[in-house]
Amino acid sequence: MLIAIPVFDAFTALDAIGPYEVLQRLPGADVRFIGHRVGPVRTENGMLAVVADATFAEVPAPDVVVVPGGIGTRALLADELILDWIGTAHATSAWTTSVCTGSLLLAAAGLLDGLEAATHWAARSTLGELGAVPVVDRVVVHRERRIMTAAGVSAGIDMALTLAEALFDTTTAAAMQLMIEYDPRPPFDSGSIEKATPAVVERLAELRAAVKG
């Protein structure tokens, strides 16, 4: 079971690594991080590099695709190489999935036309402009289309457990949950834009502005 995870400049690491950690221990799993070229690929802030071990062209027909998000997705909305790869890979994949703003790339590749899909809460309108129907759900599953999309960043872990169940069975997926000890206890309750207080939303806007400046 070949699992391909594209990485690209300014991707969000946890979007990719959350699902990787859940999926890598599934029976027969072979996870391949792929990119425009082989070598290190850095996250938004440049503080972390993950290695792409193969190119898109070298992994044309994976069984599972997990597309992460990140601010770098915006530069790829007209990148024929990755969009063509997503379209081609989806033709034969068992599941094509995205985390966070990875769904913008699925939409740009034409996979989400008129379909309900999840994305990071701050990118819902962009997802709509690309032809999908953004919803507030944490994980959206279209079994008949073999497509799953997840909300922002950490939602990829929930999605990967749902994906593990779809690929195998509930017991196997639950075993992966036990392995990563995923019994979450967030110390606050600000994990969605619907729940966060105005003060928290304002603080986040300040912090994001500071990073850009």
Next chain:
Amino acid sequence: MLIAIPVFDAFTALDAIGPYEVLQRLPGADVRFIGHRVGPVRTENGMLAVVADATFAEVPAPDVVVVPGGIGTRALLADELILDWIGTAHATSAWTTSVCTGSLLLAAAGLLDGLEAATHWAARSTLGELGAVPVVDRVVVHRERRIMTAAGVSAGIDMALTLAEALFDTTTAAAMQLMIEYDPRPPFDSGSIEKATPAVVERLAELRAAVKG
């Protein structure tokens, strides 16, 4: 605020990347992945490489230390380079923390003697043999010692939010929670050894044995 995250052969990626994703957007945060040598470092299965951008010697006095776990910790329990680094870094750090079996390294460095600490559920007895007092808590905070330890893998996200609050304030930490949309909805309830059914525990044992074989 210099945040050092050691990586080493056969580390567990999510142990490191969960906290990285929470901490990297904090005001003034400068996250440095460090290792025995500069260059790619691979996880247990070899399927993922993260780049160490500096050596331990180059980052002797970080403000925050986050030590991930992984099966590779076992080979480091007598590694003077990393254990000395942990001890020296802790002398001046604001917080020294671990995720999963990273606490084995903190214990081997002498930081946890007689202290309650968390680790992956499968490593509790090993942690006890190293002089700490293993507990089932997801996050253990010793404010007076400036030490936090987290349970397995995904618990590092909960710990990092607690750490963000300790470093700044609740609003700032909650803003990080919103950024990573951490409103977890695990599809099953098998995230701890106390909750998992015997069938799930047995399946995990089979899968782990298959990986080793």
